[in-house]
Amino acid sequence: MAISGKRIVITGGAGFIGSTLADRLAGDNQIVLFDNLARNTIQHTGLQNNANISLVQGDILDPQAVAKAVEGADIVVHAAAIAGIDTVIKSPVRTMEVNMIGTANVLRAAQLAGVRDRVIEFSTSEVFGSMAYRVSEENQAVAGSAGEARWVYAVSKLAGEHLAHAYFREHNLPTVTLRPFNIYGPGQTGEGAIQIFIRKALKNEPITIYGDGTQIRAWCFVDDMVDALMLALDRPEAVGESFNVGNARAVTTIFGLAEAVCRVLGSSSEIVFKPPLSADIELRIPETKKAENLLGYKAKVDLEEGIRRTADWYRVNVI
Numbered sequence: 001m002a003i004s005g006k007r008i009v010i011t012g013g014a015g016f017i018g019s020t021l022a023d024r025l026a027g028d029n030q031i032v033l034f035d036n037l038a039r040n041t042i043q044h045t046g047l048q049n050n051a052n053i054s055l056v057q058g059d060i061l062d063p064q065a066v067a068k069a070v071e072g073a074d075i076v077v078h079a080a081a082i083a084g085i086d087t088v089i090k091s092p093v094r095t096m097e098v099n100m101i102g103t104a105n106v107l108r109a110a111q112l113a114g115v116r117d118r119v120i121e122f123s124t125s126e127v128f129g130s131m132a133y134r135v136s137e138e139n140q141a142v143a144g145s146a147g148e149a150r151w152v153y154a155v156s157k158l159a160g161e162h163l164a165h166a167y168f169r170e171h172n173l174p175t176v177t178l179r180p181f182n183i184y185g186p187g188q189t190g191e192g193a194i195q196i197f198i199r200k201a202l203k204n205e206p207i208t209i210y211g212d213g214t215q216i217r218a219w220c221f222v223d224d225m226v227d228a229l230m231l232a233l234d235r236p237e238a239v240g241e242s243f244n245v246g247n248a249r250a251v252t253t254i255f256g257l258a259e260a261v262c263r264v265l266g267s268s269s270e271i272v273f274k275p276p277l278s279a280d281i282e283l284r285i286p287e288t289k290k291a292e293n294l295l296g297y298k299a300k301v302d303l304e305e306g307i308r309r310t311a312d313w314y315r316v317n318v319i
Helices: 016-025 063-070 085-090 092-112 150-171 193-202 222-234 254-265 289-295 303-317
Strands: 007-011 030-035 053-057 075-078 118-122 131-135 175-180 207-210 216-218 242-245 251-253 271-274 283-286
Touching: 007 016, 007 063, 016 030, 016 222, 030 063, 063 092, 075 092, 075 222, 085 092, 085 150, 092 118, 092 150, 118 150, 118 222, 150 175, 175 222, 193 207, 193 254, 193 303, 207 254, 222 242, 222 289, 242 289, 251 254, 254 271, 254 303
Parallel strands: 007 030, 007 075, 030 053, 075 118, 118 175, 131 283, 175 242, 207 271, 216 283
Antiparallel strands: 216 251
16 A cells, blocks of 8 residues: 655644654655644654655635645645544634534635545544444434533534535545544644543653543554554545544543553552543444455554553653
8 A cells, every 4th residue: 555646735734643644654745734733743753854744834714725735735634623522612612613614624625626536534433422332334423412512523523524425425526534433642632531641640640530430432543543544545445435443442441541551651640530521421432344344444553552652652752
């Protein structure tokens, strides 16, 4: 699987997943990272010194800036979004605008630019609601109750997913939607339970769990996510489809995750419990057979190895 000689635009390209993908693709392609640098992972990498990578600082809500960045692109990967439950609850209006209007700007720009190879758009596992066990792409998406801040993110991402499919059907834009399930790993910035737990554990500081810690998650290492992205860029079967991306074998409760982080890192951190901040997801485990059958995707990195590799990065770059 070789993608080479392409002009690839990654919105949110300075962020966690975008920068990991850029690093994978930069050897043989021209990469444009379009980002407002609100979450800046590339400051910890050598990507800005790579001659094949250019950084364009801009706002996804500025259609002219987006259109200019996308000009001449063979591939567009739209990873820019507002994410993280704390941010979503504090800024629900911005969440909706960035995730819906920003996605509309990117899709329109890609269509007008005549992008022919691929437009990858990120949705979210949250579209399956609060109880999601081995959910497949055919399962009913859940909008959540109006007024509950938790669902602002899911609804905004689901709207973007519908729009991407509409562009495929109406304009033949080669869109693919990926629904990530709890991605973690080196370079994660902002929110995300594993990186917060690891940073606390490395300092032997208390680890806070909101709620009773019985919430169940499947955790997917970022390299496995980028493997799925690379397959979605390469395989013609991907076009016009949505895919769950996750690791159904790396499953634990939030409390079990905190315990695993402490055990793997030899940390003496105390685990403390606080009341939940909002409605929560009780259970979220993906079914990934569609990605396996159509793309050949299978997650490889188990949870303990992922924790170790993530902690190694934070020791060097953050702690």
